[in-house]
Amino acid sequence: MIETFYDVMRRQGITRRSFLKFCSLTAAAMGLGPSFAPKIAHAMETKPRIPVLWLHGLECTCCSESFIRSAHPLAKDVILSMISLDYDDTIMAAAGHQAESIVNEVIEQHKGQYILACEGNPGLDEGKTGGMSCIIAGKPYTEQLRKAAKDAMAIISWGSCASWGCVQAAKPNPTQATPIHKVPDIGNAPIIKVPGCPPIAEVMTGVVTYILTFGRLPSLDRQGRPLMFYSQRIHDKCYRRPHFDAGQFVEAFDDEYARKGYCLYKMGCKGPTTYNACSTIRWNGGLSFPIQAGHPCIGCSEDGFWDKGGFYNRLTSINQFGIEANADKIGGTVAAVVGVATAAHAAASAIKRAKHKGDQE
Amino acid sequence: MSITTTPNGYTLNDAGQRVVVDPVTRIEGHMRAEVNIDENNVITNAVSSGTIWRGLEVILKGRDPRDAWAFVQRICGVCTGTHALTSVRCVEDALGINIPENANCIRNIMQLSLQCHDHLVHFYHLHALDWVNPVTALKADPKATSALQQQVSPNHPQSSPGYFRDVQNRLKKFVESGQLGPFRNGYWTNPAYLLPPEADLMAVTHYLEALDFQKEMMKTRTIFGGKDTHPNWTVGGTPSPINVDGIGGVGGLNMVNLNQVHQILMDTKTFINDVYIPDILAIAQFYKGWLYGGGLSGHNMLAYGDIPDKANDYSPENLLMPRGAIINGNLKEIHEVDLRDPEQIQEFIPHSWYRYPDGVKGLHPWDGVTDPDFDVSTAKGSKHNIEQLDENASYSWIKAPRWRGHAMEVGPLSRYVIGYAQGHEYFTEQINGVLKTLDIPVSALFSTLGRTAARALEAQWAADQQLYFFDKLMTNIKNGDIATHGGEMWNPADWPKEAKGVGFSEAPRGALAHWIRIKDMKIENYQCVVPTTWNGSPRDEAGNIGAFEASMMNTKVAVAEEPVEILRNLHSFDPCLACSTHVMSEDGKELARVTTGPVGS
Numbered sequence: 001m002i003e004t005f006y007d008v009m010r011r012q013g014i015t016r017r018s019f020l021k022f023c024s025l026t027a028a029a030m031g032l033g034p035s036f037a038p039k040i041a042h043a044m045e046t047k048p049r050i051p052v053l054w055l056h057g058l059e060c061t062c063c064s065e066s067f068i069r070s071a072h073p074l075a076k077d078v079i080l081s082m083i084s085l086d087y088d089d090t091i092m093a094a095a096g097h098q099a100e101s102i103v104n105e106v107i108e109q110h111k112g113q114y115i116l117a118c119e120g121n122p123g124l125d126e127g128k129t130g131g132m133s134c135i136i137a138g139k140p141y142t143e144q145l146r147k148a149a150k151d152a153m154a155i156i157s158w159g160s161c162a163s164w165g166c167v168q169a170a171k172p173n174p175t176q177a178t179p180i181h182k183v184p185d186i187g188n189a190p191i192i193k194v195p196g197c198p199p200i201a202e203v204m205t206g207v208v209t210y211i212l213t214f215g216r217l218p219s220l221d222r223q224g225r226p227l228m229f230y231s232q233r234i235h236d237k238c239y240r241r242p243h244f245d246a247g248q249f250v251e252a253f254d255d256e257y258a259r260k261g262y263c264l265y266k267m268g269c270k271g272p273t274t275y276n277a278c279s280t281i282r283w284n285g286g287l288s289f290p291i292q293a294g295h296p297c298i299g300c301s302e303d304g305f306w307d308k309g310g311f312y313n314r315l316t317s318i319n320q321f322g323i324e325a326n327a328d329k330i331g332g333t334v335a336a337v338v339g340v341a342t343a344a345h346a347a348a349s350a351i352k353r354a355k356h357k358g359d360q361e
Numbered sequence: 362m363s364i365t366t367t368p369n370g371y372t373l374n375d376a377g378q379r380v381v382v383d384p385v386t387r388i389e390g391h392m393r394a395e396v397n398i399d400e401n402n403v404i405t406n407a408v409s410s411g412t413i414w415r416g417l418e419v420i421l422k423g424r425d426p427r428d429a430w431a432f433v434q435r436i437c438g439v440c441t442g443t444h445a446l447t448s449v450r451c452v453e454d455a456l457g458i459n460i461p462e463n464a465n466c467i468r469n470i471m472q473l474s475l476q477c478h479d480h481l482v483h484f485y486h487l488h489a490l491d492w493v494n495p496v497t498a499l500k501a502d503p504k505a506t507s508a509l510q511q512q513v514s515p516n517h518p519q520s521s522p523g524y525f526r527d528v529q530n531r532l533k534k535f536v537e538s539g540q541l542g543p544f545r546n547g548y549w550t551n552p553a554y555l556l557p558p559e560a561d562l563m564a565v566t567h568y569l570e571a572l573d574f575q576k577e578m579m580k581t582r583t584i585f586g587g588k589d590t591h592p593n594w595t596v597g598g599t600p601s602p603i604n605v606d607g608i609g610g611v612g613g614l615n616m617v618n619l620n621q622v623h624q625i626l627m628d629t630k631t632f633i634n635d636v637y638i639p640d641i642l643a644i645a646q647f648y649k650g651w652l653y654g655g656g657l658s659g660h661n662m663l664a665y666g667d668i669p670d671k672a673n674d675y676s677p678e679n680l681l682m683p684r685g686a687i688i689n690g691n692l693k694e695i696h697e698v699d700l701r702d703p704e705q706i707q708e709f710i711p712h713s714w715y716r717y718p719d720g721v722k723g724l725h726p727w728d729g730v731t732d733p734d735f736d737v738s739t740a741k742g743s744k745h746n747i748e749q750l751d752e753n754a755s756y757s758w759i760k761a762p763r764w765r766g767h768a769m770e771v772g773p774l775s776r777y778v779i780g781y782a783q784g785h786e787y788f789t790e791q792i793n794g795v796l797k798t799l800d801i802p803v804s805a806l807f808s809t810l811g812r813t814a815a816r817a818l819e820a821q822w823a824a825d826q827q828l829y830f831f832d833k834l835m836t837n838i839k840n841g842d843i844a845t846h847g848g849e850m851w852n853p854a855d856w857p858k859e860a861k862g863v864g865f866s867e868a869p870r871g872a873l874a875h876w877i878r879i880k881d882m883k884i885e886n887y888q889c890v891v892p893t894t895w896n897g898s899p900r901d902e903a904g905n906i907g908a909f910e911a912s913m914m915n916t917k918v919a920v921a922e923e924p925v926e927i928l929r930n931l932h933s934f935d936p937c938l939a940c941s942t943h944v945m946s947e948d949g950k951e952l953a954r955v956t957t958g959p960v961g962s
Contacts, residue, residue, distance in 0.1 A: 007534075060439075061389045062437075062591055075576075079542060090386070093547030099386050128732070128735065136412070138747035201576075259613045262609075289588060293584065295587055298431055310424075
């Protein structure tokens with residue numbers, strides 16, 4: 001007897017009517033329109049739990065920490081009722097060889113039927129760190145990763161480590177930390193990148209529930225990120241955008257303009273070049289996001305964001321910001337320069353992509 | 362084979378069966394433990410190895426010191442924020458920057474909320490399964506569980522028989538599905554589990570309640586820092602301005618946010634008092650005879666102190682968390698700790714996978730070096746398939762920090778023992794209460810259980826202090842002080858050509874400090890000595906074993922193949938391996954290695 005998501009909701013005292021309403025809301029939250037609600041309902045009523053191997057490489061565990069903060073759905077319900085989290089060394093009861101044997105069992109019993117969730121990345125440096133900057137069961141993490149990747153139905157690259165490399169891959173990248181899709185011999189399983197340091201909790205559970213609900217992977221952009229969450233810049237939907245357009249900027253932390261909630265562009269905000277859902281979905285149950293709490297966006301979901309010239313340096317050097325009277329002109333200029341930078345970035349990424357396999361179209 | 366006596370008093374014998382646990386799970390990062398056990402299943406030799414290195418200190422060189430907090434915050438996402446706080450303090454120390462009182466209150470609330478969150482998640486989600494058996498919980502009588510719940514915590518509303526029956530049914534369905542998920546391959550038939558089924562069901566229920574609640578208690582950090590995990594900090598203050606009266610108040614911290622914060626703080630206090638503390642006491646009743654794992658705790662303990670009452674004063678008198686060092690178990694003498702003194706804290710590498718330009722001499726972190734040098738040539742197995750580490754050679758990515766040459770334990774228990782020894786009123790009252798309730802002597806504190814209990818008591822203390830700083834913040838605002846950032850020295854052009862500083866905090870896992878050297882507006886050197894570097898350190902040149910290793914020594918294992926006791930001891934430190942990778946020692950000390958007896962070497 002397998003408990004489905006529907007069972008969970010019923011057990012929690014939720015009526016069928018409320019359950020269907022929930023499905024409509026889920027469809028709406030995913031931008032899918034009301035016709036998808038019955039499909040979501042059907043999936044949640046019938047599907048058994050899909051095995052998940054959640055591997056940890058070089059990382060800080062912030063992705064797992066973010067995941068457990070999910071409000072909708074609760075992490076508890078994902079783990080107990082939606083997936084079968086058979087291996088996750090951060091929370092699993094077993095240790096040592098009893099833990100490691102699970103990886104082999106799942107690969108054998110569920111060939112091509114399990115999801116590989118990667119948090120962190122492997123260090124490929126064979127020099128000073130001897131390929132052993134991350135050791136699991138006496139062997140390089142890379143071995144465990146390749147073994148699990150080979151027969152996975154799909155790979156989720158959680159966070160900026162697995163997606164891009166993140167902090168340990170910042171210059172000079174002493175361990176040669178390498179994102180999952182660039183690991184040699186990683187196999188052909190499709191890879192979904194869910195970048196961010198960490199990603200937003202509800203984006204993580206949103207990706208998982210999407211796969212379980214529809215039985216397919218979400219639509220991805222050219223870099224392999226779910227379009228629904230990563231197709232627009234933070235700047236595009238930022239509630240402080242009107243102040244940017246009006247040329248109203250914070251000049252220093254806690255100045256008069258900061259207290260009024262003006263735009264943080266001049267404080268170094270990377271919102272104009274960062275693709276993420278922070279300004280729409282926001283964090284921790286929709287409570288806030290960095291800009292709302294007065295700090296410029298550091299661009300943590302972007303490739304190589306650690307090496308882009310300092311978090312408090314503004315994106316382009318534009319002097320003589322005006323007052324509202326000529327704000328259109330100023331706003332336009334800034335947007336144009338940012339646009340060029342973004343285009344250049346996109347072109348560079350496209351070239352890089354051509355050199356490496358594993359990217360999603 | 363050999364028998365060795367370490368300078369810190371342990372007799373190591375590697376004659377018996379070698380048991381390897383790799384990976385050690387339910388920790389942050391990656392770790393391996395190896396022990397030898399004798400014919401009575403007692404551990405006679407213990408080796409702990411940090412198995413992850415990322416090189417953040419190398420990466421920080423040449424960066425803007427104002428950015429450092431974000432890099433080092435990514436050392437660890439579990440103790441998220443504590444490295445960032447330590448980093449901004451470190452840069453402020455180097456540049457002589459003062460922060461406003463409100464920023465101090467907000468930082469303290471963020472740091473204390475981490476103590477509450479981290480301790481709670483650690484106990485329920487990383488440690489509880491060492492004591493609690495979810496499979497046995499299926500046999501519990503929900504009525505009896507309800508009675509137990511009402512007895513141990515009459516204030517907790519979720520206590521009806523129907524409630525526990527529901528949870529049990531859900532658990533039953535989960536187990537019957539055959540997909541055990543995180544509980545798969547656990548040691549559920551091991552005789553080391555001692556709780557009656559009702560206590561197991563109560564604890565598993567709270568595992569789930571705590572999982573739901575933990576996401577609420579860190580929302581204070583989302584309000585002050587914009588997101589969690591990894592909220593935002595700034596050198597010079599806190600990023601979010603306060604605006605309770607002016608135009609655009611919705612752009613800053615306003616009455617609505619402050620009300621939210623207050624509610625979260627009250628709920629946190631309630632959950633810790635009504636669930637966490639009663640559970641610890643209830644579970645301890647059944648395990649109070651299991652007093653293994655003391656390790657270094659009765660002997661050498663270290664704390665730097667934290668939570669400055671007034672802003673910018675880091676002297677022990679102004680810190681609400683105690684500071685000091687205890688050596689050789691002498692609780693009557695608390696030594697002063699000076700993080701700037703090159704003779705006090707040093708990192709050694711004779712058993713770590715690093716090299717120093719001048720060999721193995723200990724280095725103070727201001728002069729610290731992090732240069733990897735992986736080598737397992739004397740281990741059993743091969744370079745990429747280690748079967749057994751050689752503890753006489755290098756065997757860990759963790760350096761060995763020493764305080765005046767001593768291996769030290771850090772963490773909640775150290776803080777509590779140092780506070781107790783100093784007459785810290787709140788701590789003393791808590792400790793005496795626990796000893797009385799459980800009817801155990803003070804010496805029982807020096808154990809795995811004592812470590813686990815101290816963590817819970819600290820969460821209770823931290824929940825109260827959060828409210829103290831919230832009141833302080835509100836009083837300041839009431840008096841017209843809304844400053845959160847001074848702006849002092851924000852512009853690097855104003856900085857001296859060269860500067861150095863140190864910042865410290867008490868992370869949930871123990872004493873944490875960062876040392877920085879700034880030159881020409883850039884980071885010249887950055888070194889972190891973190892709690893798990895102290896606790897998880899390998900042997901040093903003199904042969905002293907570290908706190909993890911010491912905690913495993915002399916523990917009796919019920920089933921050698923199912924090392925739940927090893928996990929218990931190690932988990933009680935709340936290991937954080939991504940944090941821990943580096944340390945040093947004084948030179949010239951002879952190895953106190955004696956080979957004796959018929960076993961030879």
